Amino acid sequence: MASLLDPQARGKVILVGAGPGDPGLLTLRAVEALKAADVVVHDGLIDMRVLDYAPADAQRISVAKQRSRHTLPQDAINALIVAHVKAGSIVVRLKGGDPFVFGRGGEEVEAVRAAGLPVEVVPGVSAALGCAAEAMLPLTHRDWSSAVSFVAGQCKGLSEQDWSGLAGVGRTLVIYMGVASGNCIADKLMKDGLAPDLPVAVLERGTLPGSRALRTVLADLGGLIEREKIISPAIIVVGEVVLLSDAENRFAAFAAQAEALA
Template sequence: MATLLDPTARGRVILVGAGPGDPELLTVRAVKALGQADIVVHDGLIDPRVLDLAPATAPRISVAKRRARHTLPQDAINALIVAHVKTGAIVVRLKGGDPFIFGRGGEEVEAVRAAGLPVEVIPGISAALGAAAEAMLPLTHRDHSSAVSFVAGQCKGLSEQDWSGLAGQGRTLVIYMGVATATEIADKLIADGVAPDMPVAVLERGTCPGARALKTLLADLGPMVEREKVCSPAVLVVGEVVELSDAQDRLARWARAVEEVHA
């Protein structure tokens, strides 16, 4: 049987974190894994330049997910991966960000293991980490925040989720998939005792062309998202650390420079 200790082994899954978007933020191991791929099963937001790192002969299969619409349900994605591995293929499952941070990587690992097949995981730079670094926004800081939490803003029973204690003085809250529910998120946090004037950053398309980093206050989060026509992918950062970022000015300059390069 193939083992992960044998790099020439056939019939295995390599779950790869593709990072926040910029191909230059891939890990060395991720690039090597892509070079071995017989088949690439990828999310919808993967930069085409990342896909180009796989052999030209390797089919690219998109299993893109969008809000309220999945190309394939998760069970079907699991079955697809397992079926290809059983043919002896090296399947690179390419996920945006990190596979184990809101990427359902754990579910896919469980499915492959349940089928008795080998799987390995290559971590990636999560979207929040990449976008925050680009915006010069530290998620922790000795003077402002000693804790950071990550939550999903698009989930079942959002209003019933217990976020108490995750945001406020000395704490940073990072919210993935929160654009569509920004107003509900702000109302929820304020109801839980977070000050309405708590700074918030919205980091849109972090590390990618067209990136924006916008600042506002918690009470204005929903209206600002609508006013600025913010679109996914984006992460929300709630906390005093937001004031340390020169995000808007720096990201505007960066975005203009990228557009000039691609013009």
């Protein structure tokens, strides 16, 4: 069977993880797939420099998400991909981070398979990994955290989600898509028993120009987001490992925050 990355093999779908932003974090296989593309269907968070790896004559189609909705519903995106493949094109579905980590990659794979078409997935560096590495924030550490969990933080259905046991001493919680829900997230976690002074980091535009790593305590999460005018893309990290990202000043800074909240 021909590889999906073979330019001679027509009518294929390749879901490609574009990583957290910096084109330098693309995998070699991702670049190879882009070079073979006839059509690139991409999300809005993709750094436009990534698209330069596709042939100049490749069709580029944005399905950017705006204000918590896609310009095209997911079913329409699936139909678009399938239609181009049936026309004989190599379609690269380019997604921020990793296709299978809050990227709806699983839904798109199901749609392509249901149409009887071949599909391959090229993993990418997930936003949590790329942003944390840039901030020198280890998500696990032998002395601080032996577990890490990933959750989506949209307001819809947030109160019904069960996050018990995902954060606290010895555990790290990474929250995607939570900037608009900062106050709700903090309230939810404190209601579940987490200490108000638990360290929290917000990593904005990780690996991209203008990136920021901002640190506070759980009770101040919503306040930090508002004061600093943080916008997506950004991830939230909750746990003691946050202290390791600013070792020199960590105790003084968090003592001051805790005192202010007392």
